Amino acid sequence: MDSPSFGSIPTAAPSDRRGEAGEVLCAAAGPEPADRGDVVFIAGFGSAIAADFAAFVGREARVEVVPVDDEGGRGPASLVVFLPPSLGEPGRRRLAELLDAAARRSVGFVGIVGTFRVHLNDPVAEETERLALALVRSSGIAARVAVFRPGLVLSPNSGVSRWLGRLGPLFPLAPGRLRTCFIEGEELFAAIEAERSGDARPGGTGEVGPAGRAMGHRRRAYTYLGANLAWREVLERHRGTSAGRRVATAVARVLSWLLAGQLVALAVGLLSRWFPGARPWSVRTLKPRSMREIVSLCHDGNIGRVRVVGYNNGVNHFGHRYPGRTIVSTVCCRRAVHAGPRVLKADCGATIRGAREYLGGRGEELFVMPNYSFVSVGTSFFVPIHGSSVDYATVADTACRVVLYDPNSDRIVSAGRDEGAFRENVYNLRSRMVVLRLYLRTKPKSTYYVRRETWKNAGADDLLAALRDRDAANVEIRQAHAASDTVTISKYYNEPSGPSGPAQESPRDALGRLWDRLEENPVTSFLMHALSRHVAWHTELFLTPAEFERFWATHAEVALRKIQLRYIRRDGMPHSPFRDEDCVSADLFLFRFDKAAFDGYLAKNLPNVRCNPGKHSN
Ligand SMILES: Cc1cc2nc3c(=O)[nH]c(=O)nc-3n(C[C@H](O)[C@H](O)[C@H](O)COP(=O)(O)OP(=O)(O)OC[C@H]3O[C@@H](n4cnc5c(N)ncnc54)[C@H](O)[C@@H]3O)c2cc1C
The missing domain is CATH 3.40.50 (Rossmann fold)
Structure with missing residues (x-):
């Protein structure tokens, strides 16, 4: 200088x-x-x-x-x-x-x-x-x-x-959540x-070489946000040691036992709804409204202070924590329009649901529909988001172009699927890149007919064969709990054939559709996420065929409450969990008190298994 x-x-x-x-x-x-x-x-x-x-x-x-x-x-x-x-x-x-x-x-x-x-x-x-x-x-x-x-x-x-x-x-009066x-x-x-x-x-030249603008x-x-800290912690640094200040701390502590601090936090929350001037007192999440704002928050000098997310299920549902960082949720950058025939241009914060609604009105749909559609399109570049589509395994598989901001080189990079910036960053959670926009392939809207079968004592080979059925548009398998001897196989077809059910808009079963319903209502949404954070424990394993055989032979050892199996095809992307082999995704639900036993089970039976970082409870 x-x-x-x-x-x-x-x-x-x-x-x-x-x-x-x-x-x-x-x-x-x-x-x-x-x-x-x-x-x-x-x-x-x-x-x-x-x-x-x-x-x-x-x-x-x-x-x-x-x-x-x-x-x-x-x-x-x-x-x-x-x-x-x-x-x-x-x-x-x-x-x-x-x-x-x-x-x-x-x-x-x-x-x-x-x-x-x-x-x-x-x-x-x-x-x-x-x-x-x-x-x-x-x-x-x-x-x-x-x-x-x-x-x-x-x-x-x-x-x-x-x-x-x-x-x-x-400081004892300030509840830890006030940050x-x-x-x-x-x-x-x-x-x-x-x-x-x-x-x-x-x-x-940053993470993408000299490419980009x-x-x-x-x-x-x-x-420049600085660290996201609890008021309590910052106040405590200024507590002082004089007798008068010690007395004040003792009084504040007693008042905090009477929940006075919680009332303060409640008041701050209410005030900041009505008075923008009170909003800086309590900030955990920012929701930028433009790409410029995102870039302003994510430049090299601030990217380490924030965590860019999409709809923020990671924090809200799975309990992910980013100490010291402010969450930057992109949900307010949610434009989705056509960029050409059968190509959707979606801002990072557009949800799959928003994209589906936009496309639905034009007689089109995405190739891949996860059960839960309140997830952001931008997330799908880093987290494998999948339904059980046979044509494409994940939403990122249907992406033909990505627009990234690289804080390392302060450049905007637009990269096609075969270009280095795409391949090196897709599913690479170590990347500091910020996804600004994604271009997704679309298809004409289909109607789905489900054929459901219940199998008893099915072996891993039978299940693999069912999952690999290329005649079906989607296949998913559910087992109610690990000790059950039956599984339900749902195959979705685009034409009615055999004893299939009535026509459906999307290839999801009732349980799959339930998540969206719960999220639509603020009260049930709050309860669903809170229960998930405190009571349930979720994970999704990506099992190679060999690992799946081992899993299927042994998984009754642990108290898994819900098992959903889907198939994901090899994609060859350098950071992908499916780089070299097709995988079975096993979406598992258990209670938190069973987690230690589950960890022990994994260490013993599947020590190298990969799990979905976006679908993993903390
Ligand atoms: C009830 C429920 C049902 C689900 N069902 C399915 C299902 O059927 N199939 C399935 O595949 N998944 C399913 N999931 C998992 C879900 O797809 C993941 O949790 C996903 O990560 C949620 O999307 P999100 O936008 O909320 O992610 P967030 O939590 O917002 O973000 C996750 C991570 O993505 C990265 N990220 C997001 N946006 C950006 C960006 N613009 N730039 C840089 N990095 C970014 C960050 O690393 C961030 O930490 C389900 C989840 C829930 C809660």
Whole structure:
């Protein structure tokens, strides 16, 4: 990083380094300002964080503070504006004057420090950021502009730090579930400085080589959430040790036993429904509404702080945890349209259900329909999502193109099925890539006729033969529990033949359809997911034919309550569980108290079996 100096903006009325109200918060210059081009103007609008940033830049750059009317040389300057929570008319006027003043010299970089509230459906925060950008545009400053959207900033003088200092002793009152995003001031300031000086650019070719389109840097938004932490934990760090504070902690602990903290959490939850200003107090999941917003959240400096998910069944249903990370659910990016004949272009957050409804209205359908359709299309690139279609095994098998964002190289990559970026990333859960869009093949809508048979004491070979029946459009096998001697085989055909049931819209049985019904209603949805997280334990094994034979011969040893078998064909993709061999998927349900026995069973009988990472209880 080059050593910057600070400078004042001619004609603006600067205040001193600790100034609370002045626009130009800090003005300092290097030892020989006239020779230096690298000048940073910091406009604070009364923000104490701006003062901390000024101190950071001063310390990092080892500059010497000089009087505020020093212009800090004539080279290109940088301007960093810390936005207030809202920009009323006076604020707008002040910012416009400031920008006009700055425009009189050459400005190479404008940093606008806003807030992560723009991701929380907060119209005031969005408007403030929009107005600030509009003012920069109308000022005629032709600089590179970067918007920073930090979480709650923990810097020495920030408002959040002050409140934490005051309320720290009351930490027992904050229930563990009350969490939000906290970024250390130093982390944010270093990021601003790196972007300002150009050091922040990912230099490598990323996970996809030099392919794709580089994201522009002339106008960019970067969200820096910091860690997602419980208030309780952060408050506790500020609890203090004085006698008075200890007494306050003891009182708070007693109140917490009386559930006062739960009431606080409830109040925060209710408040944030009605008042967007209260939303930053409790943040676990963000739902970006555009691809731009997703990229703003997933750039190289923030991708480690988030977990990008689709409909979020992983967390809600299977109890997956991502400590310290904020969940970024893509469900609000859900457009699904035709990209050409028999090709659906679906945004990552579009659900299979949404895609089915869109296609259904046009006489088409997806090749693969899982039993549960509240899953995102984007997820299917990383998690094998399957029905029991014979033509294609998984949704990803029907994908002909993917559009990815690569945070490593800051590029958007569009890759066809045979290209490296597709093959190297499909089912690769170690990849840092974010799926933005998927193109899926579709087919004319079919009608399904089910033929159901009950078999007694079926052997593994019989079941494998049934699953491999290529005349059927779908085949699935259910066993009610591991000790049962019967299995039900359902074969779905597109033509009625033999003793088949009535025509059906989709190749799913009643139990398969039940999941969707439960999810449609908020109360049953809540109960289904809560029960699954606390009582049930789910997993899906991908068994090679040899493993399946072993499984079928031994699985009665464990108390499996529901077994569903389907067939998945080999796909040759490098990270696929079905790369080399066809597999039988065994979808298993048991109670949590039987899990230890099941783990022991797997270790003894199927030590190398692969399981579906997207369908695995925590
Ligand atoms: C009741 C129920 C029934 C089910 N039935 C079936 C079934 O019949 N067949 C079947 O195959 N599965 C079934 N499943 C499993 C389901 O397909 C998986 O749990 C799937 O992962 C859920 O999709 P999701 O969008 O909620 O995933 P999420 O939990 O939202 O995401 C899972 C993972 O996908 C990755 N991811 C998602 N989107 C992106 C993105 N845009 N960029 C980068 N990474 C991303 C992330 O690693 C994330 O952790 C069922 C699940 C439930 C709860």
